[in-house]
Amino acid sequence: MKLQSYIIADNIISPLGFSTEENFGQLKQMKTGVQRLEKSDLSAEPVCAAVIDQQRLDDEFKKLNASKAYTRLEQLFILSINDTLKQNPAIEIRSKKTLLILSSTKGNIDLLDPEHKGKFDKKRLFLWETGNVITEHFDNPNKALIVSNACISGVLAIILGKRLLEENNYDTIIVSGGDIMTHFVVSGFQSFKAVSNEVCKPYDAARDGISLGEACGTVVLTNDRSKIKGTAITVKGGSSSNDANHISGPSRTGDGLLLAIEKTLKEANMDASQVAYISGHGTATLYNDEMEAQAITTAKLQDVPMNSLKSYFGHTLGAAGIVESIVGIQSMRSNTLIGTYNYSQPGVTMPVNIIKETTGSTVDNCLKTAAGFGGCNAAVLFAKEA
Amino acid sequence: MSDVNYISAFCRISSGKVNVNHSIMFTGEAGEEPAAFIKSVYKHYQLNYPKFYKMDRLCQLAFIASELLLKDNKLTEKYNREEIAIVISNSSASLEIDTEHQQTISDKANYFPSPAVFVYTLPNILIGEIAIRNLIKGENTFFIFDKFDAQFTASYINSLLNSGRAESCIAGWVEFYEGNYEAFLYTVEKTPGVTRTEHTAEQLLNLYK
Numbered sequence: 001m002k003l004q005s006y007i008i009a010d011n012i013i014s015p016l017g018f019s020t021e022e023n024f025g026q027l028k029q030m031k032t033g034v035q036r037l038e039k040s041d042l043s044a045e046p047v048c049a050a051v052i053d054q055q056r057l058d059d060e061f062k063k064l065n066a067s068k069a070y071t072r073l074e075q076l077f078i079l080s081i082n083d084t085l086k087q088n089p090a091i092e093i094r095s096k097k098t099l100l101i102l103s104s105t106k107g108n109i110d111l112l113d114p115e116h117k118g119k120f121d122k123k124r125l126f127l128w129e130t131g132n133v134i135t136e137h138f139d140n141p142n143k144a145l146i147v148s149n150a151c152i153s154g155v156l157a158i159i160l161g162k163r164l165l166e167e168n169n170y171d172t173i174i175v176s177g178g179d180i181m182t183h184f185v186v187s188g189f190q191s192f193k194a195v196s197n198e199v200c201k202p203y204d205a206a207r208d209g210i211s212l213g214e215a216c217g218t219v220v221l222t223n224d225r226s227k228i229k230g231t232a233i234t235v236k237g238g239s240s241s242n243d244a245n246h247i248s249g250p251s252r253t254g255d256g257l258l259l260a261i262e263k264t265l266k267e268a269n270m271d272a273s274q275v276a277y278i279s280g281h282g283t284a285t286l287y288n289d290e291m292e293a294q295a296i297t298t299a300k301l302q303d304v305p306m307n308s309l310k311s312y313f314g315h316t317l318g319a320a321g322i323v324e325s326i327v328g329i330q331s332m333r334s335n336t337l338i339g340t341y342n343y344s345q346p347g348v349t350m351p352v353n354i355i356k357e358t359t360g361s362t363v364d365n366c367l368k369t370a371a372g373f374g375g376c377n378a379a380v381l382f383a384k385e386a
Numbered sequence: 387m388s389d390v391n392y393i394s395a396f397c398r399i400s401s402g403k404v405n406v407n408h409s410i411m412f413t414g415e416a417g418e419e420p421a422a423f424i425k426s427v428y429k430h431y432q433l434n435y436p437k438f439y440k441m442d443r444l445c446q447l448a449f450i451a452s453e454l455l456l457k458d459n460k461l462t463e464k465y466n467r468e469e470i471a472i473v474i475s476n477s478s479a480s481l482e483i484d485t486e487h488q489q490t491i492s493d494k495a496n497y498f499p500s501p502a503v504f505v506y507t508l509p510n511i512l513i514g515e516i517a518i519r520n521l522i523k524g525e526n527t528f529f530i531f532d533k534f535d536a537q538f539t540a541s542y543i544n545s546l547l548n549s550g551r552a553e554s555c556i557a558g559w560v561e562f563y564e565g566n567y568e569a570f571l572y573t574v575e576k577t578p579g580v581t582r583t584e585h586t587a588e589q590l591l592n593l594y595k
Contacts, residue, residue: 007505011427017579034554041494044494044495044496044497064445073429094594105508106484106507107479109484110486112485112488113488114492125481126477126478126479126481126530126532127479127530128477128530128531128532129532129594131530132532144528145529145538146530146531147506147527147528147529147530148479148508148509148510148528148529148530149510149513149526149527150508150510150511150526156527160527161546162540163549166549167541167545183491183494184484184488184491184507187491187497187499187504188487188499188501189504190499191498191499191500191501191504192501192505194506239525239551240525240526240527241468241523241524241525241526242472242513242514242517242522242523242524242526243517243523244467244517244518244520244521244523245518245521246518247505247511247514247515247518248501248505255523256523259468259523259543263551339482356570372510373505373508373510373511373514374510374511374514374517375514375517375518376513376514
């Protein structure tokens with residue numbers, strides 16, 4: 001019998017709040033964190049983005065009485081991980097059996113901006129150094145494992161956590177994903193003409209691009225069942241794949257994502273008819289949402305209730321897979337499915353079952369999907385323990 | 387099936403030299419710039435892949451290493467494309483091209499970023515380039531380490547193969563930053579291949595050093 005991966009604590013920091021509960025409360029009421037910013041450091045023109053309030057971040061971080069200086073992203077990681085430790089005292093972060101996995105696409109990329117030059121050592125630009133800074137802060141004896149694989153990084157990091165727990169070299173794995181909003185990232189997506197002028201509209205007929213966002217999410221996994229608090233939820237399966245089609249566009253057929261979904265269900269020992277809920281990638285670009293609908297339909301999952309959270313959080317890049325997985329997990333705990341903000345008219349060619357309004361429903365499992373630049377796809381399945 | 391896996395072939399590119407399976411196959415001119423050296427390897431082997439010229443230097447380096455690695459060890463002829471994994475790591479992620487993108491946007495009132503540059507500001511794009519070239523669809527993961535982590539790489543890829551999540555793997559390390567570059571790509575299979583070297587951390591360090 002394989003060792004299981006149980007979820008024993010989690011946290012989301014986003015414009016909607018600094019804990020999973022605070023975020024989920026806002027989502028239940030279908031409140032979005034994406035705002036139109038008329039003037040900002042992010043863009044010369046007005047831009048819609050989900051940005052964490054700086055005053056709140058300063059206030060929350062001050063409470064930790066940290067003795068050293070940390071970058072904005074490091075502060076988010078530290079606050080997010082710290083909240084999980086408070087939730088569950090069974091997490092021994094100083095133990096050699098506890099590993100930290102970090103997921104980020106761009107790390108401290110804001111430090112490249114001339115405005116930040118000299119505030120921190122150049123070494124801080126390297127993601128492995130971000131790992132060192134975080135493990136040192138928490139006095140964790142292991143080198144953090146860093147995943148940087150575009151927009152599937154968060155889902156991949158959770159899958160890695162599950163796999164490493166099966167090997168039993170660790171008994172606890174803290175998976176934390178974060179990315180911040182920067183001029184760097186916003187200007188790049190604008191150059192692709194991929195950013196919507198409004199709050200994005202996942203799967204909708206009028207969708208016209210993404211909203212970007214910043215967030216940090218942490219989920220703590222263990223193979224030690226005695227550490228569970230509350231509902232026992234496990235990571236049942238997960239897989240990644242590549243479309244081998246184009247570096248900045250998904251395959252038309254969704255065959256790569258389909259492969260990741262099929263391998264995930266096989267590992268979870270489930271068939272499509274047993275899936276209760278899909279937390280989609282749903283970036284609200286024409287191609288992504290269509291590709292996903294193709295993959296979901298080919299996998300015979302088109303009737304399963306599905307949402308995208310991108311119109312609440314924006315696309316949070318390396319955080320997305322973790323933050324959105326945590327919302328899925330919270331949906332399972334509270335048997336509540338979150339409606340897709342800004343979705344009104346079906347806009348994909350396949351009849352996928354997009355959740356419009358937040359509703360109560362038994363949610364025994366959640367399939368989370370992701371796709372990203374470089375042709376990568378990933379899926380992971382969470383389930384309540386039978 | 388046995389739990390033993392093999393480094394069945396490898397390609398090491400560093401300091402102006404191309405080493406494939408223990409043979410120095412090509413040596414660049416003394417003092418050649420890294421970017422020029424990579425292009426001369428491409429030309430020497432007549433790799434003929436027009437997309438090469440669109441790639442950033444990190445991807446170009448990964449591309450030529452993967453071409454030379456797979457030239458005589460065509461994984462796609464032996465394995466289902468969906469069962470070939472690609473697991474690669476480096477230290478600087480995409481900082482080389484990140485710096486280039488940053489330069490195009492440094493004037494915040496008047497900036498013109500290029501999508502052709504921005505698309506390369508993710509390290510896993512090099513996995514995508516190898517996947518596209520070879521139509522490989524299996525597991526893919528890009529890790530960041532301060533230096534090549536033979537211990538983790540060996541143990542993670544062995545468990546991918548031994549758990550049946552992949553039948554073979556293209557693995558290794560590709561770095562290009564501020565004039566420093568190196569590529570070390572290798573294939574992992576259940577069969578010994580030409581190098582007949584067991585896939586362990588110790589053997590990896592022997593080949594990498």
